[in-house]
Amino acid sequence: MNRDPRAYLPVLIALGALVLVIAQTLNAFERADRLGARPGGNVAPDPYARLEILLTGSDSELPPERLRDPFKDVRTAPAPTPYVKPPPPAAPRPVVTAIISDGNAHSAIVRVENRSFTVKAGELFAGFQVVSVSASEVVLDNRGERLTLRVSTKGR
Numbered sequence: 001m002n003r004d005p006r007a008y009l010p011v012l013i014a015l016g017a018l019v020l021v022i023a024q025t026l027n028a029f030e031r032a033d034r035l036g037a038r039p040g041g042n043v044a045p046d047p048y049a050r051l052e053i054l055l056t057g058s059d060s061e062l063p064p065e066r067l068r069d070p071f072k073d074v075r076t077a078p079a080p081t082p083y084v085k086p087p088p089p090a091a092p093r094p095v096v097t098a099i100i101s102d103g104n105a106h107s108a109i110v111r112v113e114n115r116s117f118t119v120k121a122g123e124l125f126a127g128f129q130v131v132s133v134s135a136s137e138v139v140l141d142n143r144g145e146r147l148t149l150r151v152s153t154k155g156r
Contacts, residue, residue, distance in 0.1 A: 094128060096138050096149040106133040110140075110149070 065080055094112040107120045108130075117125040121132050129141040140147040 091142070094126070094140065094147070094149060096151050099133065099135060099138070099151055101135050106135060108133050108138045110138065 064083060092113045094110045096108055097111050097116065098109040100107045100109070105120070107118055110117050110119055110125070110128075112126045112128070115126070119125055119130045119133070119138075121130055123130045127142065128147075131139040131141050131146070133139075136150060138149045140149065
């Protein structure tokens with residue numbers, strides 16, 4: 001079986017290319033210190049280590065001024081304004097809609113937060129204590145603060 005040496009040429013070229021690829025791959029592994037790593041050897045720092053620390057950390061550790069709005073352009077964004085807690089909403093003020101007199105006894109209809117209450121002296125309603133009811137006014141106690149209410153005179 002006498003073959004032409006030119007028939008072996010493609011096989012030899014393929015084997016040479018394979019040996020070259022294996023040699024370069026082993027050289028790259030050694031440079032990256034991945035193959036045969038020695039303890040205490042040169043290890044490249046992890047480029048994602050800081051990101052992992054930030055992602056696993058709590059958001060409460062960062063002060064509000066360090067946080068930014070990702071939807072604003074950083075180059076033109078104004079300096080952040082300090083957070084000011086809004087004042088609590090004012091307590092609703094009761095309104096006397098009518099005072100009913102029956103001899104010496106007086107009662108009143110008082111409207112608070114869209115609800116009407118019929119009250120007499122000494123009663124509690126909607127967090128208010130009725131101190132007195134007279135023919136012209138109602139005196140309420142709201143946790144130590146005295147409110148004197150009179151019937152509104154709209155249209156008079």
